[in-house]
Amino acid sequence: MKRACLFLFCIITFFNARALDYVSDTAAVPGAATLHRTMKKVTDVIVHDIYSPPVASRIYAYVSIAGYEAAISGNNQYRSFAGRLHGLSSLPKPTAGLAYSNELAAVHAMLLVAKALVISEQQVQDFHNALLQTYSSNMRKDVYEHALTYGRQVADAVLAWAAKDNYKETRSYAKYAVMEDDGSWKPTPPAYIKAIEPHWGKMRTFLVDSAQQFKPLPALPFSADSTSAFYKEARAVYTAGVQLDEEQKAIASFWDCNPFKMNVNGHVMYATKKISPGGHWINITAVACNKVGYSFVQSAEAYACVAITLADAFISCWDEKYRSRVIRPETYINQYIDEAWMPLLQTPPFPEYTSGHSVVSAACAVVLTNMFGDNFAYTDSTETEFDLAPRSFTSFKQAAKEAAISRFYGGIHYMPAINNGYDEGEKIGHFIIAAIRTGK
Known part of the structure; x- marks a missing residue:
């Protein structure tokens, strides 16, 4: 009887520990709500920095792709964009056998990409710091650290891909010459x-x-x-x-x-x-x-x-x-x-x-x-x-x-x-x- 109780206790303890591998939908870490708050912060910074509509769309794209890729890792119901979006040949995979929080990895990747693409880096960083504090208070340390490592790997890969989209080159192209004809x-x-x-x-x-x-x-x-x-x-x-x-x-x-x-x-x-x-x-x-x-x-x-x-x-x-x-x-x-x-x-x-x-x-x-x-x-x-x-x-x-x-x-x-x-x-x-x- 004691052996059976000990076995049951171990099973319960194991599954409780595994539950900590992922961010739970608690008031402190509210799942999808965190993603929406993160995207809203990106929007607020875009508005603050006065990005033109085309440039804003570029920021949204790279931020969103980074978040999606980190979020779907290990989920066989979704497909990666690697090999399907122009110029995106591959993306890093998480290390097998380690426990991760995909949600933390995703918002971490999003904010790292956002910070690299906007002027008001400190606004993003302040939000980022507060968010990480919430996660670290509600998550096992190794899961937290693995998520941050993987999120940064995804962000670095997305930013390296973004660097080759011709954006920097267009900054140095000749200025637009206003045409003098009546119809232009x-x-x-x-x-x-x-x-x-x-x-x-x-x-x-x-x-x-x-x-x-x-x-x-x-x-x-x-x-x-x-x-x-x-x-x-x-x-x-x-x-x-x-x-x-x-x-x-x-x-x-x-x-x-x-x-x-x-x-x-x-x-x-x-x-x-x-x-x-x-x-x-x-x-x-x-x-x-x-x-x-x-x-x-x-x-x-x-x-x-x-x-x-x-x-x-x-x-x-x-x-x-x-x-x-x-x-x-x-x-x-x-x-x-x-x-x-x-x-x-x-x-x-x-x-x-x-x-x-x-x-x-x-x-x-x-x-x-x-x-x-x-x-x-x-x-x-x-x-x-x-x-x-x-x-x-x-x-x-x-x-x-x-x-x-x-x-x-x-x-x-x-x-x-x-x-x-x-x-x-x-x-x-x-x-x-x-x-x-x-x-x-």
């Missing part, structure tokens, strides 16, 4: 900011074959003739702009997502920081994960899929922007229709065609619908911290359509850029879901 993009008031990321189309893609794979229909030929198709599109923007109702204004403001809005008050000019379009869709991903109760690894998969989609969508869109170099409505309308007209939203500092919001939103909506299903109703509170009311949607597609048309209401895009951009994004999204194949 020109910097706009109030700050007349120079062209943002004119060489982004030269970045290495993640899954799509090239920046030109989903090249949209050609932009309308420029014309100042009042009978031309181009003039009519500009006139439509102008007419809509002077007749906006309160709902249309609310839609435009909700999806503005301008990382660096310049405000003018007399002789004083100051900036307002806001979330990027990519950051908005990353937050929508968090909303969806929380609504259905996704686990840590499921949420890591969702972030990675959406972030890769964002990155490739921005590369595709920016490639077209600096190929067609289409003049913005504000410039055209002021010159040919009404010199006093101003758009509701501040005109972004890059060419008009295609609409980045349309491309990115359509692509993300396709990928999220594939993960969570059609007719997925949710309330988007992303903009509440920027003093805008939440908006509710019956599907990701409805949200994407609203994000796209918001740019027309805002007076910063013609309809062809919105419609053709949306088509471009949908094609990218469908390609992504066919190619990404994270599950087995």
Whole structure:
């Protein structure tokens, strides 16, 4: 009897010890909630550091991929991106026979990658330190240390891969020369900011074959003739702009997502920081994960899929922007229709065609619908911290359509850029879901 009790005690002790190998869903270490807090911190730093939408998408991609890879280690239900994303030939594996916390390894890898890619390293480090303290207080020492070692190995591998994506090279490419012809993009008031990321189309893609794979229909030929198709599109923007109702204004403001809005008050000019379009869709991903109760690894998969989609969508869109170099409505309308007209939203500092919001939103909506299903109703509170009311949607597609048309209401895009951009994004999204194949 004593021998049987001793055997039972050993079995219970063994399984209790094994339970400590993984981070439990306790109040101190809340599983998926930790992943979402980590991604929110990345977003907050991106907003603080004022990264442009394309650069923000790059940060999200590498951070999310690092987190996903560490999270799925040893889980045969998920596939690694190694050998499937361009230039990513291999990733480190954890040492066999050692106990790990995949969750700790994942958030550790994410924050190490984030710290390497942002300006405000200390903000990331402070958050990181607090998070590690929570884990170390609730985890066996060897499990904790093994997780940190493996997380750093994954982060180092992801950063080495990122270093070869042509980002550093594009920093030294020739500055964009503003074209003097009437139909090309020109910097706009109030700050007349120079062209943002004119060489982004030269970045290495993640899954799509090239920046030109989903090249949209050609932009309308420029014309100042009042009978031309181009003039009519500009006139439509102008007419809509002077007749906006309160709902249309609310839609435009909700999806503005301008990382660096310049405000003018007399002789004083100051900036307002806001979330990027990519950051908005990353937050929508968090909303969806929380609504259905996704686990840590499921949420890591969702972030990675959406972030890769964002990155490739921005590369595709920016490639077209600096190929067609289409003049913005504000410039055209002021010159040919009404010199006093101003758009509701501040005109972004890059060419008009295609609409980045349309491309990115359509692509993300396709990928999220594939993960969570059609007719997925949710309330988007992303903009509440920027003093805008939440908006509710019956599907990701409805949200994407609203994000796209918001740019027309805002007076910063013609309809062809919105419609053709949306088509471009949908094609990218469908390609992504066919190619990404994270599950087995």
